[in-house]
Amino acid sequence: MVDKCFGSNGKNGCNILTVRKCQQDKCSFYKSTQELEEDRKKAYLLLAALPPDMQRYISDKYYNGRMPWVKSNCAV
Template structure:
């Protein structure tokens, strides 16, 4: 089961704060919307883009590993097509 963020938002001036449960997602905005998608309300764990910070870090490490294991020519093709000729995975590898 995924970790949940517990937020409280006011329902009205007469009522107490109402607890709302949202998934631990890096894209969850302060207004319980989505910073990644153009939607005003979080879809919860059913969202295909729901991603925790740990999942994002793992994905980033896998991305670096895969690109760095490719041959130099293949890396140059990818860099030219998607990164204006730059290879950001090389500088990321040195930082980590």
């Protein structure tokens, strides 16, 4: 179960949260890598639908000027 979570460090720990031990399915942040990819695609679709000036603002603020949603396979 632990190794199936996208945040697993492979040593029963977490790369996302500051916890000593992985809580496995009790963790509200638990997500498989497939679920992470699906959520990311949904977010990219929403970002791609925004006006260009808003996309630029978000890319500058949160993505160091990059727009990964433009090059992804989930274009609008």
